[in-house]
Amino acid sequence: MEILILEGTPKTPTIEFKPGEGYLLLRGRSIPENSIEFYKPLIEGLDAYNSNPQSKTTVDIQLEYFNTSSSKCVLDVLKKLEAINGNSEVIINWYYEEDDEDMLEAGEDYQAIINVPFKMIEVEE
């Protein structure tokens, strides 16, 4: 399975998807005007991964900002992970900066929709 690495830009996050290690990282800002296009390769990668996943899948989500158009795509990513969770033990770590109530709340909003436990991790600014 193919590794997907995307370097972060001022408008898009760093993505590291390493199927061989069962690891996914989303880090930085996600504020592109067209988020569907940006997230498409990751969504497709996760679909492919689900046919033969590792026994354990670790996901680190460390977003600083995301726009509402990305929030739908992040939900799509999480729904793929929810599906994978039947075939692999999925661990989702949701990072938020100290005092960033909005990002903590965003994580809680997703947690209420997705049937995979989140680990909320506070990091220093």
Place this chain on the structure above:
Amino acid sequence: MENIHDFYTKMEEGNIMLSFKGEVTSDLLTSILQIMESKMDTLEEPPVVKKKVYNILVECLQNLYHHLESDDLTTPINEKSALFMIKKQNDEYSIMTGNYMVKDNVEPMKKRLDTINAMDSLQLKTYYKEVLNNGEMSSKGGGGLGMIDIARKSGKKLEYRFDNVDDKLTFFSLNVKVAQNKNKEEKEEKVK
């Protein structure tokens, strides 16, 4: 010659930090966000305020961007341009936008804003999750979440008005205020 000093005084008195009138492009959006970010760094705004203002800026600017993009191509260029201003007064940020809108869109927009304004923070949270999970995604990825998110992050009611232009067009003005300290106690009270 036009009196530039008058413009200057008006902006100074209005505490305008940044203003732009014209067509909103993707590159412009990136530049405005960078400028505002460095301005807020210079002002040493607390990270919480910076993030809220930045988030609301992104949504407001992208609303303008998508609005203008979706407009039909026959729209004259002056009707495609928008106004964007950021004001800071007494520690309160205001993000103001203005754009032309075809009359047919006025009622749905008004209804949406009134619905959002009638909700408290908990109702907005529920509404957001509902639209996030069930709402149809537009081809641009908007999906109607923008205004709800703006209201949630702002912590204040959205101020708006529509000014009649001609039989086809209306000018839509939106003023989003960013509460410096979201009232935590009030929020916790409601959770109980």
